[in-house]
Amino acid sequence: MEKNESISALLNAGEHNFLPSLSVDCVIFGFHDNQLKVLLLKHRHRNKWALPGGFIGIDEPTDAAAYRVLQERTGLQEIFLQQFHVFGDPGRSPKDFHIQDLKKDGIDTDENLWILQRFVTIGYYALVEFFKVSPIPDTLSEKFIWWDIHQVPSLVMDHRKILDKALATLRIQLNNQPIGYNLLPEKFTMPEIQKLYETILDKKLDRRNFQRKILGFGILNRLEETKKGVPHKSPYLYSFDLKKYNEAINEGLNFGW
Amino acid sequence: MEKNESISALLNAGEHNFLPSLSVDCVIFGFHDNQLKVLLLKHRHRNKWALPGGFIGIDEPTDAAAYRVLQERTGLQEIFLQQFHVFGDPGRSPKDFHIQDLKKDGIDTDENLWILQRFVTIGYYALVEFFKVSPIPDTLSEKFIWWDIHQVPSLVMDHRKILDKALATLRIQLNNQPIGYNLLPEKFTMPEIQKLYETILDKKLDRRNFQRKILGFGILNRLEETKKGVPHKSPYLYSFDLKKYNEAINEGLNFGW
DNA sequence: TTTACATTGCGTCATGATGACACAATGTAA
DNA sequence: TTACATTGTGTCATCATGACGCAATGTAAA
Secondary structure, three states: OOHHHHHHHHHHHHHHHEEEEEEEEEEEEEEEOOEEEEEEEEEOOOOOEEOOEEEEEOOOOHHHHHHHHHHHHHOOOOOEEEEEEEEOOOOOOOHHHHHHHHHHOOOOOOOOOHHHOOOEEEEEEEEOOHHHOOOOOOOOEEEEEEEEHHHOOOEOOOHHHHHHHHHHHHHHHHHHOOOOOOOOOOOEEHHHHHHHHHHHHOOOOOHHHHHHHHHHOOOEEEEEEEOOOOOOOOOEEEEEOHHHHHHHHHHOOOOOO | OOHHHHHHHHHHHHHHHEEEEEEEEEEEEEEEOOEEEEEEEEEOOOOOEEOOEEEEEOOOOHHHHHHHHHHHHHOOOOOEEEEEEEEOOOOOOOHHHHHHHHHHOOOOOOOOOHHHOOOEEEEEEEEOOHHHOOOOOOOOEEEEEEEEHHHOOOEOOOHHHHHHHHHHHHHHHHHHOOOOOOOOOOOEEHHHHHHHHHHHHOOOOOHHHHHHHHHHOOOEEEEEEEOOOOOOOOOEEEEEOHHHHHHHHHHOOOOOO
């Protein structure tokens, strides 16, 4: 299907297939090269980037819509996904914004078109394993790639605000719940998980105190193996004790870092 | 205006005045008689109760809609109000539910009527000073009164789930932010604020440890006065240091209770 | 008026969590 | 062989927390 045809199809079908006024946007975090990353879509016309998002089926739970967006964009099932905030200011999605884009697509629109109306969006954030993701851009976008959280490019509309809020929520989350199972490979070293925490919190932690504390949670298993091929002393490998990990998610951790 | 006329007016005007598919519901907490209370509306036909809620003006920020609902129902300005969760399952507001009610009002409805469609609702919770509130029922309700949190009556639709989630959020909130300014009178005693915490957390706290910890936050001023007319030793009165209180709201407290 | 009692104000003590830091062991590269 | 970065493990002082003691205060019963 031609790109413009699929855009037209969305425009035509949307009015009756989707819940009006409401959308979901997903902040997808990954971890690679000791850096926290986020997946962003390159806008097809503008030199700006966007969070992957979508509309909600007329009979679809909002959470399911967010899951669907994630699966369509990343191919992943069973993702850690959490609603974190609603962005409901009028003017967050200016009518002109989309009219101009559609004009460039060669599509003339009635300004009463459903997609041009005001949209309130529900923000979700996801934590995913970097290497398991195969990013697939959507119809409206050129590319879909990872960005370092410290080098995020200019974003469309209020997506920067959404991203910042997601990150702030993730930091608070870190104090209450274990994090890492969906961000790290199955086997990882203590320095690796420490880097993850340092990156999310954006501050240095003492190596020895970190180890004492994270082991104290009782959610890690130390394996017999050590990591080979590293330039220095080979560190032990760890894995998550999934049973205890899930218990900790439900019951919460002891507070504070 | 007759009650049924005002309902008809809402039904007629709503289609163009309100954002479709989306509503707000407010969980309004107060504190009285050493008990946590919540304001509930008595349904006009059913022997059930409901959270105060409303629709969102076509150009109104979602937060503003929640504020408006609170002001209309309680007369209060400057309320602590916070969005806490979106409830977006289809079937949370069954079509039949409203059709039956409107029939009892003597109003026959087209099932395509805007208000009968699926609604996603944004949950907000508010903390208010019990004695400052003058509850005003809405058009659709008989009464609007305080209920003890431990004796909440049967609620319509998924409002029980919304209430429970609000309470759970409030408990977590208690670990991160100071709470009480909007729930307690201007001057209060140490046992009073302790009862507030105990009620929200639903567990006993040691009197002496509580005092040490809450004073440690540095958000309270001990006044010269003591509370008179009490049956025992007259306790000191305290008030919030609003400057430090607001700093603590922004920066967070030391974690954990 | 005296006494009993619930409540308040102020403290101690043992324990556990936390932050700062020391030192030996390991593996690579000069 | 040596220098050096990194890892594994432990110590110590400090602070936060939970459990609890005891005297002072004010009301109500004797």
